[in-house]
Amino acid sequence: MPLTPLFAAVDIGGTKIAGALVDGTGRLRHRLQLPTPAREPGAAVLAVVHKVLDQLAGTPDWAAVTAVGIGSAGPVDLADGTVSPVNIPGWRGFPLVAEVAAHPAVAARALPVRLAGDGVAMAAAEHWQGAARGADNALCLVVSTGVGAGLVLDGAVRPGPSGNAGHLGHITVDLDGDPCPCGSRGCLEGLASGTAIARRALAEGWRPPGEDRTARAVATAAAAGDPIALASFDRAAQALAAGIAATAALVDLHRVVVGGGVATAGEVLFAPLARHLDRYAALSYVRGLDVRRAELGTDAGLIGAAALCR
Template sequence: MTLTPAGPLFAAVDIGGTKIAGALVDGAGRLRHRRQLPTPARAAGTDVLAVVHQVLDHLAATADWPAVKALGIGSAGPVDLVGGTVSPVNIPGWRDFPLVAEAAAHPAVAARALPVRLAGDGVAMAAAEHWRGAARGAADALCLVVSTGVGAGLVLDGAVRPGRSGNAGHLGHITVELDGEPCPCGSRGCLEGIASGTAIARRALAAGWRPDGADRSARAVAAAAAGGDPVALAAFDRAAQALAAGIAATATLVDLGRVVVGGGVAEAGDVLFAPLARHLDRYAALPYVRGLDVRRAELGTDAGLIGAAALCR
């Protein structure tokens, strides 16, 4: 059913290492009043919270705010659904940070006693793609966000499964390189340390890639790779290999058939997906995981917000 602007709405906030976004989302998954600000990722936790409150201030000032029924938050993780806290690896000022309580205490949220729902950003993305995107109709799927970090969520038996703590499917922090580099999470050789946009750019620069201008991001590496730069191509090939190993391991473990890949790194297109398909042919070797249905996410940068709203439906 298509809802009018006067119908029920959900407030949604998407928190990542690069940006904090918010919007009001209707029952058809359409966004209104979107607001996005940079994440002060290296600042104190109170400064990060202040940006979340600025986004909520913007939403609460709109004429549609009285129709909001709940607030959904998708955050970089790990998260703790039991305690309502978050400890994003890429936001060091937030460790066991009581995000649910702090969001509920925002004056506009508290005044209406809105329920607050929390999920990891990968779970939120999975909820969005299963509701409105590339995982629609799939009984079992793995949905990945490959961006500043690497997050993921699982759809099993037709429903998003966040797990006991809310971190099920947290693919970015499984070990894919036994003697790999230390990870800020405390482990070693994590997938995120090889396949994230940050890792791709770092690897390319260390191997001698030099950008034409000042942009040293994974996007610039992708552009160079598309132009045939061998160092940039090698950085993406290594990321794709790590992703393939993680995807194949997950598919082998839970017997799923569809994989959806989104996030800023996925915007590189064939620069990422062509080597990913090649490496999956090698790693997804057992008969029941061969031929995985790998799709590009359909909801782009809106996925986190749509998924945060989906948590409230």
């Protein structure tokens, strides 16, 4: 009996590197996740990617794999197969596609390797199996360690020539804002990412009851009514609303899907986001945006990486 085709998927972010084998319906097998050594040299980060591939290749299902899909923090360069994640300083113009293609288990079978930015991968996943299903025009955001996004236009995911279309995290929403590691200043990511939410809350005097100083802890405090935590999420929601409204005005969107770790805060994020969108999405054709929570959770990057191979 012939094997059911599978895709090997790798999801690379500033916090974790995940892998899985994914079937044609988006179901995951053999999922694993390892921490990203984001502050170490690029070779150390690649070693974790190879460790993920080693473990996937060691499963009996590897024989059914027909392609490898990678969703990576960006920016990416599809023409050169390189990545330069803002949150992984050791990778600048890093030849990720070539390095993955050279992995022994991938090279032995000459498996094709497909690359996309993590936001594009998330958009591909949510359009295939999640909250953007059936939408002809949508913006899908990942709000986590950073902020990424991807666009669905005319019924298809559109990464653009370089692979970075919709890279919302690095548009300027604060003209006099702080410098960003990307080289610009006042970037959306610097205001709305989980890292930024925690940093702002701490700077304003919030102190967690324990040692957890993450955005998740700030969300817990905000849900309990802590005014500093609420203000930090409100500022993030305002920045997101400005970026979403600007994107909707440019490309005439109808649906917006928000995922990533910060989105798990629920109404702590979505209530102020709706309020600020009422202010910023003022033109008649962008009013009433259909904002939905992502449905695929932390698996979106992996499902999206597999969708690239379809």
